[in-house]
Amino acid sequence: MRAALEQARLALASGEVPVGAVVVQAGRIIGRGHNHPINRHDPSAHAEVLALRDAGAALGNYRLPGCDLYVTLEPCVMCAGAIQHARIRRVVFGAQDPKTGACGSVVNLFEDRRLAPHTAVAAGVLADESASLLRGFSPIAVVRRVNAIRVQQVEGEPCSQQLTRVCTTGLWLWRAAPAEADPRVPAPDPGESVARPAQWAAVLWCVCRPAV
Numbered sequence: 001m002r003a004a005l006e007q008a009r010l011a012l013a014s015g016e017v018p019v020g021a022v023v024v025q026a027g028r029i030i031g032r033g034h035n036h037p038i039n040r041h042d043p044s045a046h047a048e049v050l051a052l053r054d055a056g057a058a059l060g061n062y063r064l065p066g067c068d069l070y071v072t073l074e075p076c077v078m079c080a081g082a083i084q085h086a087r088i089r090r091v092v093f094g095a096q097d098p099k100t101g102a103c104g105s106v107v108n109l110f111e112d113r114r115l116a117p118h119t120a121v122a123a124g125v126l127a128d129e130s131a132s133l134l135r136g137f138s139p140i141a142v143v144r145r146v147n148a149i150r151v152q153q154v155e156g157e158p159c160s161q162q163l164t165r166v167c168t169t170g171l172w173l174w175r176a177a178p179a180e181a182d183p184r185v186p187a188p189d190p191g192e193s194v195a196r197p198a199q200w201a202a203v204l205w206c207v208c209r210p211a212v
C-alpha cells in the first residue's frame with residue numbers, strides 16, 4: 001500500500017486527484033498506475049485501470065489470476081468491473097469513497113453473485129494516509145506554472161504566490177511536466193531536500209491546503 005501511496009503522490013504532483021494503485025504478484029509489484037484522466041483527456045485513466053494495463057503488459061496476459069491490487073481509494077464501478085475482468089484475486093483499498101465507491105460504500109459489485117465474482121476485498125489499509133492526501137487536494141489552488149526556482153515557504157506566513165492564504169506546510173515541491181515525466185520517478189517527499197533531477201521540469205508545486 002505504501003507503493004500505491006507513492007503513486008497517489010505522483011497523481012497529486014500532476015494536478016490530478018491523488019489516487020494510486022499497484023498490482024502485486026508473488027510479493028513483487030508488476031503494475032503501477034496513478035490517476036491521470038485530466039492530463040490524458042481520458043475518463044478511463046483511473047489508477048486501477050492503468051495499473052491493470054501495466055501488469056497485463058508485464059505478464060503478456062489480459063487475465064491476472066493470483067494477483068492482488070492495492071489502491072488508495074475504494075474503486076469505482078468502472079474499476080471494479082475492470083478488476084473482475086482481470087480476475088484479480090484480492091483488492092486491498094485504503095480510504096472509502098462515499099460518492100462512487102463500488103466495494104460497499106454506494107454499491108458492492110464484489111458481493112453480487114450474478115457477476116460471478118473472483119475477487120476478495122479488504123478495506124481500510126492505510127486509510128488515514130490515503131484520505132489525508134485526498135483532503136489536501138484542490139485542482140484550483142495547488143498548481144501554477146511558472147519559470148520556477150525552488151522556493152522555500154515559511155509555515156504560518158502568507159503564501160508569497162497567493163495560491164493559498166497561509167502556508168500550511170512550509171515547503172514547495174518540483175513536479176515533472178507531463179510530456180517529460182517518467183511516471184516511475186517518485187516525487188520528492190514533502191520536506192525532503194533534493195537536488196532537482198533533470199527530468200523535473202520547471203513547474204512549481206504547492207502542497208498547501210486551499211484558501212478558505
Ligand SMILES: [Zn+2]
Nearest residue numbers: 046075076079
Ligand atoms: Zn475508478
